[in-house]
Amino acid sequence: MNKLSLSIALLTLWFSASLLADSYQRQSPPRTLTAEQAQRAAANYQKYCSLCHGKDREGHANDHAPSLRSKSLMESGIPHGILRPLNYGREGTAMAGYLDEVGGPLTLDEAWDLTYWLFWESGFDRIKLSEDKVEGKIQAGEKIYQQHCASCHGENGEGITAPALGNQSFLAHNKDEFIRYAIEQGRQGTPMQAYGELLSADGIDNVTAFIRSKASGWVQQKMPLRPIPTPDQYVQNPDNDNPRWQLKDGQFIDSEQLYSAMQAKNKMVILDTRVPSVWQRAHIEGSIPFPYYSNLADKVKDLPKDAQIVAYCSCPRAASVYLVDQLNNMGFENTAVLYEGIFGWMNKGFPVTRSE
Template sequence: MAGYLDEVGGPMTLDETWDLTYWLFWQAGVDRIKISTDPVTGNIPNGEQLYQENCAVCHGSEGEGITAPALANQSALAHNSDEFIRHAIIHGREDTPMTPWKDILSDTEINDITAFIRSRASGWKQEKPVLQAIPTPDEYVINPDGEDPDFTLTDGIYVSSPDLLEALNSKKRMIIFDTRATSVWQIAHIEGSFPLPYYSDFNKYKEEFPLDVQIVAYCSCPRAAAEYVVNKLRGIGYQKTAVLYEGLFGWQYLGYPVTRRDIAAGGDE
């Protein structure tokens, strides 16, 4: 889940995020669960051990989030009560991989994990994101003096990760679009990519990019957003377009490089 607040590189103001939150609640048509604000007490060291044994595989040993949300999130810990955390552990989260733990862990063990997560509110440090500068139009084309890639597209649209990597290593001339929310481009992206989120106004980009340069778009879902963007671009005249078949996560799974930015220090890895 990318961040959509403008402060982290997203497209929405804080007021707009609240408006969307209330609209979603209204659309859901469900009764609100009353959650206590009373603190949950438990054995923190035991909770840490239980967390590492049962939760870290998805939420990360440092709460950084792997396949599940990051719990080392000071904003979330500040806005969610102990009972909210406990309720999520007991009952799980509907329509997500987070299953109920009420039949696996005892009430005492769940209290211990809750107390441990709450104890990390001061141990997991929140840093204000250091946002990278968005590439300017003169930086759209990477390797502008290079040769064009000669991709063989599957189904007329898909390029494979090995083929894209070879083109990058060979310094081929391309434009690479990251079609996710800009906030996640800020965290990790394929080097040389330009953020063009799927929610962009594509009409304003008509004739913005050279028509004779190969465009490759990627996302992480693994292809839906990129396919949407490419279809939009083809609709306004950009025919030399392709979608990275495996998406960014597949690219990373293959061990291929991404540019990361340390949010606290602002340094590349």
């Protein structure tokens, strides 16, 4: 294909995509934020979200966290498509719930402000999506899904390099039309292309119906919160010796090493660097919630320098490495990071303490 033909083809695709987007009804924009609310929301984004979603909302900084400036997401996902996973997380993924009532650091007002800040930063209009069920042929949709989607989203929607579409909280929180719109329009700035010109309307309906068929009636439960350990509970087996480990790359241990040290009752402090809401759901026994966004100047006074410190997260190590690097710079030398993270720990069959 010569340059002229390629340019015409790209222009045609762009024009067709524009017509598809313009076929949707536009909504009035959400409420504006005061200067104070916007400033606080921007600071909260950098503190809580940028580690995985990127400092400029570009996505995929860690754990395949999606772009939060993609046009199709921001115009179709405000407010609830963004607010719900922010508040309650994505069970079975590294995305934790950040709402205070499930153990996170944000009030509901702060979560709303962060959602609206993301929208206003994107600069796009809102569209109105139908509440109606998308009718499609599930078996036909599965064939298309396996051909075009499975390599990134997984054969059963479990997520590989792209979000888990079979995740029950995702399916419970998002309407059919939200899923359909993402397929049709793609996610700009990510490998997710727009399928509006590659598949027929019926084909997109069929894929949507197949993805929806993965739902199994997941319902958000209000979880009783267990008490956060106090500093006098941080050190396990304080009268015993520290474990003697050979660290990989000077920083990492594996699950077998940690479990052996726990069985030997070595002296350790185990830090769960995730959001406390997921510590509440499941954590390695004896670990304490010590989120990656902590103000360490306030918290390190409770950490002993003579005990072995082990940190873990679920992404599988971005947050724990981020926190341990800071501890090292503050003079803590007895540190290690669980290389596989808690999901790797669980997949190897090692035990966790679950919510009460």
